[in-house]
Every structure is written in C-alpha cells, then in structure tokens.
Amino acid sequence: GPMNQGFRQTPASGVVLILLLAALWECSVRFDFVRADAWPALSDIGRVFFDSARSGELLREAGGSLWRMLEGFVIGSLAGLATGILIGVSPKAFSTLDLSLQVLRVIPIPALIPPAILFLGLDDAMKVTIVALAAFWPVMLNSFHAVRNIDEAFVETARTFNVPTAHTLRSVVVPASAPLIMAGLRISVASALITTVVAEMIVGSGGIGA
Numbered sequence: 238g239p240m241n242q243g244f245r246q247t248p249a250s251g252v253v254l255i256l257l258l259a260a261l262w263e264c265s266v267r268f269d270f271v272r273a274d275a276w277p278a279l280s281d282i283g284r285v286f287f288d289s290a291r292s293g294e295l296l297r298e299a300g301g302s303l304w305r306m307l308e309g310f311v312i313g314s315l316a317g318l319a320t321g322i323l324i325g326v327s328p329k330a331f332s333t334l335d336l337s338l339q340v341l342r343v344i345p346i347p348a349l350i351p352p353a354i355l356f357l358g359l360d361d362a363m364k365v366t367i368v369a370l371a372a373f374w375p376v377m378l379n380s381f382h383a384v385r386n387i388d389e390a391f392v393e394t395a396r397t398f399n400v401p402t403a404h405t406l407r408s409v410v411v412p413a414s415a416p417l418i419m420a421g422l423r424i425s426v427a428s429a430l431i432t433t434v435v436a437e438m439i440v441g442s443g444g445i446g447a
Contacts, residue, residue: 309368
C-alpha cells in the first residue's frame with residue numbers, strides 16, 4: 238500500500254537499526270545519561286568478552302554452565318515425562334497429584350531460588366535443582382496432554398488382546414505421544430538455559446551468569 242512504499246524492510250535496514258541501537262547504548266553511558274555501574278557501555282562489555290575468551294575463562298565458565306544446564310534438563314525432563322505419562326494413563330494418579338501440581342505450577346521458578354539456597358546452599362546442587370524444576374513443567378504438561386489425546390481405540394485394542402501395560406506404554410502410548418513430547422522437550426531446553434543463567438546471576442558463584 239501507499240504507507241509501505243516510503244519504507245521497505247531490507248536486510249540493510251535491519252543492520253542500520255542494530256547499529257543505531259548500539260550507538261544509543263554506548264552514548265547513554267558515555268554522556269552520563271545512565272549510571273555506568275548499573276548499565277555498562279557496550280564497548281566495555283565487548284572488551285571483557287574478548288579478554289575472557291582470550292584467557293580461556295569464558296570457555297571454562299560456559300562449560301560449567303552448560304554442564305549444569307544439561308544435568309538439570311535431563312533430570313527434569315525424565316521426571317516430567319514419567320509424571321505426565323503417569324497422570325495421563327492413571328485416573329487415580331491424576332486425582333491424587335492434580336491439586337499439588339496445579340499449586341506448584343503457578344510458583345515462578347525464580348521465587349524458588351531463595352528456599353533452594355536455604356536447603357541446598359550455593360553449590361551446583363541448588364542450580365541443578367532449579368534448572369530441573371524449570372525443565373520439568375513443559376515436558377510434564379505436554380506428556381500429559383499427549384497421552385490424553387491418544388485415540389482410545391489404540392489402547393482398547395491392546396487391552397482386548399491382553400497386551401501387558403508396560404508393553405502398551407512402550408509400543409502404543411509413547412510413540413503416539415512423541416510429537417507433543419518432543420515439543421515439550423524443545424521448550425524445556427530454552428527454559429533450562431534461561432534458568433541456568435538466572436540462577437548464576439542471583440547466586441554469583443560461577444558460570445556465564447555470574
């Protein structure tokens with residue numbers, strides 16, 4: 238339309254916008270519009286980044302963060318998968334756990350960091366636990382909804398032929414639920430990474446967020 242003819246989005250316009258924002262960031266510190274201790278200049282961040290990369294410190298800290306993220310992701314995802322399938326296939330388990338899960342789900346993950354510090358200290362155990370909790374919910378919810386959305390005909394057919402429950406789960410429930418479970422795992426990876434950095438920022442005891 239006429240309104241779009243004056244400005245066309247191109248890759249160059251995106252680069253120009255990024256450069257303008259970077260210049261604004263740098264100038265906001267250099268001309269004392271903001272406090273440098275709370276809002277460091279972009280050039281200072283770049284210098285520290287390259288110094289850390291050259292000394293190897295960045296690689297060490299990133300490696301530690303990645304390891305904590307992977308630990309928490311694996312633990313939380315496995316627990317979420319097991320819980321989601323359990324409450325999806327068992328009405329008794331659903332009625333027993335539903336209220337507790339609904340109450341815990343509304344608690345923001347950062348709000349759990351202070352009590353985690355109280356009980357687990359400032360070491361990796363606390364960070365891995367928080368990351369596991371963040372990774373738990375997307376997988377659990379997606380697994381639950383995936384199991385609930387399986388065509389009942391598949392499960393009833395297995396029951397008709399007296400297929401053992403474990404075999405039904407392995408050969409019917411899990412394959413039919415796989416697409417939604419994989420979507421939950423993708424969300425959990427992002428949640429685990431973000432939570433790892435947040436936990437390290439709050440605790441300040443190592444890692445790329447410290």
